[in-house]
Amino acid sequence: AQTVTQSQPEMSVQEAETVTLSCTYDTSESDYYLFWYKQPPSRQMILVIRQEAYKQQNATENRFSVNFQKAAKSFSLKISDSQLGDAAMYFCAYRRFPYRDDKIIFGKGTRLHILP
């Protein structure tokens, strides 16, 4: 069974600084997708960034980028120039590649605080 582990329950960063959230996962599949979701106080699930496992290039979305290490099964999220609106719960998530049985498996989450 696939698992996703986030070892940092909470993190804090100064506004405008850079922060990295860690995530490791376990799977026997060779093709899969990895995601970072943001859940603000409204509790809406917002997709921040996704990575296809077959792509070696790390995904980037504006101030958000990932460090995907497939062999190490590591998938960290870097947030640059942190803003107050980035304060939220962040979930690392996994989805297998075949589009059947493709439920999303979430980690326990990391709560990110932005210090003004």
Place this chain on the structure above:
Amino acid sequence: AAGVIQSPRHLIKEKRETATLKCYPIPRHDTVYWYQQGPGQDPQFLISFYEKMQSDKGSIPDRFSAQQFSDYHSELNMSSLELGDSALYFCASRTSGDYNEQFFGPGTRLTVL
């Protein structure tokens, strides 16, 4: 752009009552997923449907049932409600294909008293 619609957004029930949650996927999305997120927890997959047929099942209690209708909307029926059923219930939808993102609805917050 149209999003996933869930109704009601908030629901308060007593123990042992029944609740029905509804999900209206984005137009032309044929696959629907239900997730349950307890207080302070990560979302857990409950069940999914593709073209009105159940496609996958997670840790869904026997007291819960769900279906997808001909217009692709889905309903999650919950009977004999327990205090532990209090949670945020997300519906997500996508189109079929090798890869298509699951789009999440705003969730239904169920409180069981």
